[in-house]
Every structure is written in structure tokens, then in C-alpha cells.
Amino acid sequence: MRDRYYKFSTYLKERFGERVHKVSVDANFSCPNRDGKISTKGCIFCNNEAFSLHTRTGGRGSSLEEQIRRGIEAAKKRFKAKKFIVYFQAYTNTYAPIDVLKKKYDVIKKFKDIVGLSIATRPDCIDEETLNLIESYKNNYEVWLEYGLQSIHNKTLKFINRGHTFEDFLKAVEITRKHKIKICTHIIIGLPYETKDMILETAKKMAHLKIESIKIHPLHIVRRTTLEKLFRQGKYTPLELNTYLDILVDFLAYLWPKTVIQRVGAYCPPNLLVAPLWILERNRVEKELEKRLIEKDYFQGKFY
Template sequence: MKNRYYDLNSYFRNMFGCRVQKITVDAGLNCPNRDGTISTGGCIYCNAQGSGTGAHGKGLSITQQLIAGKAALSKRYKAEKFIAYFQSYSNTYAPYEKLKSLYDEALSVENIAGLSIGTRPDCVNENILKLLESYAKDSLIWVEYGLQSANNETLLRINRGHDFDCFKKAVNSTKGRGIKICAHVILGLPGEDKSQMLNTAKALAELKIDGIKLHLLYVVKGTEMEAIYLSGNYRCLEQDEYAQLVCDFLELLPKDTVIQRLTGDPHRNELVAPLWSPEKANTLILIKNILENRDSWQGKYYRLLAKKYG
């Protein structure tokens, strides 16, 4: 078996017939879990930039960020089309007109084939979804909802600020509009065991989510997770342990779920632990080898779950 999971590059090539790359853009938006609407501390693992590039703080417009990204990715990957990825913080958390202006600007740049919008499930409403639906008529539109876990106790523990029902409501409100839905999941969250992590896979399989991003929980300087880790009250996953969990997770998902990511990209200058986490290529090889040694693949056990769902 050539491909044991449905990766993002294969999805893009199937859709566009060429190499497509996502360009990360920073729109300078905020998050209700940081500005006091829900909380001021954010999720316990989140860094000060909200996983962003800091480009907005340097005065770079969306257009400037996309042009620079296109130049770099065209040279490195021979990419012909691009997706503008609004990553930093919550990218539907702003007034309607501001969001429309940002999205319009991105889609006006040459060879931008669509948008991928990272946000929270509690930061969408009917007007925003109608706006995205209008773009989806001519462009590829993905909404990436941060879930992290389907376990409400875990969501409370990490100060997520919403529960699983909130995520399900956002997903159901987004479906049927031509918008693709991606869920972000973190493996290794404090207090979660293997069965709870795999219950998240089962819950997402039941919802028939279009795409998944899997992340390792790594400890970043200046976060609450750093204090928990340094106190000895948290143990990071080992590399093989994480790779095994990823394979377990993949086996429970439908074959047509697009696997947008299998592990994250921590910044070395802010990483506390685990020290193996920047070894992304080695982790991906390990996942590939485990699947081959198991003679396994994405969706191997999904049919059994589907029978249960009816």
C-alpha cells in the first residue's frame, strides 16, 4: 500500500492537479480566551503569539505576507497554487466588515486558490458562516476549529473555555455550506489516558469531519504548562509513544478524512520539552514504519465504528 493515510498534498493534487502550498498569514486578531471575554490567560499551553508568525506586528499586510510566501514556496516546492492560512489566534473573532476586508484581500492575490481559517468553535455566527459560504462558491474554503479533546474534563483542565457540545454545534452549523471543516486535536494533554484520546478520534469519526490536524503537546516557555511541567506534575509523551498513538488514531478515522498534520512544529528557542519534538521528519518516518509493521492504515477499524453508529 503506497499511502497509508490521506495526506494534505494528495488531497490538493487530486483537487487542483498541481502542487499546492499553504501560506501562513498573521491578521493581527485576538482571542476571547485572552482578551478577558472568556479568560485572560488563554489555554495553558498557548504561547504569547497564539502560534503565529508575528508578521502583523512587523507591519506586513496580508498581501505582503502572501507575496513573500509565494516566492519562497514556489522556489522550494515548485508550488503553483496557494491557500492563505489565517493561523494566529482566532481568525473569525472580529467585526464582520473587518473579516470581509481581510478575506477579500487574501483572495485577490494572484494564484491564491482559497482560504484556511483557524478559529475557535465559539467564534462563529450565522453572518460569518454566510460570508464563508459565499467564498466557497468559487474558492476552496476550510475552517479549522480548535477542539483539542472531546473530553469536557480535559477542556476544563486546559482552560479551553468551551465544551464539546460547542464544537459539535459549530460543526453542524458549518456543514451544508460548501465549507470544509478541519478539527485540531492535541495528544498528550494533562490527565488524559489513551482511551480518552482515542474517544476523541471516535467522536470526530462519527461527525464525519473533513480534515484532522494532530499535534503533540509540547511545553513552551512562559506558559502555565511550563510551571506544571517544572513542578514534576506532567510527563511528556515519548516519541515512540506519540507515534503509536497517532497510528491508533488514524485507524479509527474514515479513509476520506484529510490528514492535514501528524505533528506540530515547535520553535526551538521557546521549547522546554520534549526535546525530541522538533525532529518532525524522524517522527513521520516512525509513524510510517509503525503502520507498515502493523500492516495498518487510516480507517482500518472505522467500519466497525460505523456499524455502531448505524
């Protein structure tokens, strides 16, 4: 039977005919929301130690080439993958002069098994020159730009200190589409003061924009973040797994059926996670989601 939502693994098999694995790298970028250009505080949930495998494992010290080589070796052993997409994950991966960007992205050319390039950034850190550069990789690679948006609601974006607006995202989508580069949007479910209706408005907007791909994350509290302080002061309570699933099945039902779902859970190293602990059970989240979709007879795009 067909999956009830359009999984990234399915998309990759359709596109490449075999298993493709994403290798995450930390290319030593900074972020304008941390280095003082926009703010020094960062997003309230952000501790890049938790987001980036290589930041955790000393990637900031090892060269990009070394990180890719190690990532490929590990994925070959563990997943029997033969092809790879390099994912520039940590911090803001378009936030540097163009020659620096080119030098970093060009490292993928040294590896014959790399078939794709995925670049994570902020919607306010993109321009024509950078898009021209990224577009140039399309001749030989599958290319994605991943925009952290989290919510379409500006009052939420302000509260979580994103330092950009939903309108910035719309502008980024518009100029990215002129270059025919695929977009993956990062969304968070469970942000402070967001109701279920507000979250579903985000889903409906993504459907309306026919965003090519989405990563959906449950908000979780990581050590050494502003969100941790709010949690300790009793000002923020994370979602229970049941509530998350309840929102998630509806979220999927409102999406465009062709949007590829790259994630429905989150990863956080146990020593950095404060709450909720169900975040650590990634397989359980996926299994419970499947169950819930079947019980309700919901599928992606049901309400599109």
C-alpha cells in the same frame, strides 16, 4: 503503494492536479480567551509566538498583503509551488465585526495564484452571519474552517482552559455543515490526565462525525505558558516519541478513511521549545509513523 493514511498533499494533488502550498498569515486578530471576554489566561499550552510564523517574524507589523506576497515568493522558491491557500492562522480569525472580517479575507482577491482560503478559529466564535460571508468565497476558492477542539472530553477542556465545551464544537459543526463548508479539526495527543482510551474516544467521535480533515499535534511545552509552569513543578510529563506513535497509529486506525490528515507532528521554534525535544525532528516523526504502520499492518480506517 497507496499511503497508509490520507495525506493532505495527496488530497491537494487530487483536487488541483499539482502542488499547492499553504501560506500562513497573522491578520492581527485577538482571542476571547486572552482579551478577557472568556479569560485573560489563554489555553495552558498557548504562546502564539510559537504557532505563528508571522508573529515570530514581525508579521504583526507587516500588512496582510505583504505577508501573503512574501509567503508566496518563499514557497515558489523553496517548494516550486504554483498555487496557494492562504491560512489565517494566528489567534481567532473570526473574532471581529463582519466588515473587518470581509476586508481581511478579501485581501486574497489581489493574488491570482491563490486557490484557497483556510480560517482557524474557536468553535464558540462562529455564527450565521460569519458563515454566510465565508461561504461567499466558495464560488472562487477552496474554503476550509479550522476549529481548535483538542479533545472531546469536557474535563480536559476545562483543565487546559479552553473556555468552550465539546457541545460548542458539535453546534459549530452543525451550522457549518448547513453552509457546506469543509471542516478541519485540531486535536492534541498527550493532554494532561488523558489516557490512551480517552484519546481514542476522540478519534472515534471524529470518525462518527465524518470530519473532513484533522490536524493531529503532540502536546509540547512552549516557553512562557502555564504548561511550562506545570512541567517545572513536575505536574506534567510530555509523551515520549514511542508512546506518541503508539497512540497515533491507533488513532489513525479508528478514523474515517476519507478524513484528510493535514498534520501528524508539531512545529515549534527551538528557542521557544522546552520539551520534548523530538518535536524538532519532524521528518523523523513522519518516518517512524510510516514504519510503525507497516510493522503493525495498520492503516487509516482499519477499525472504522
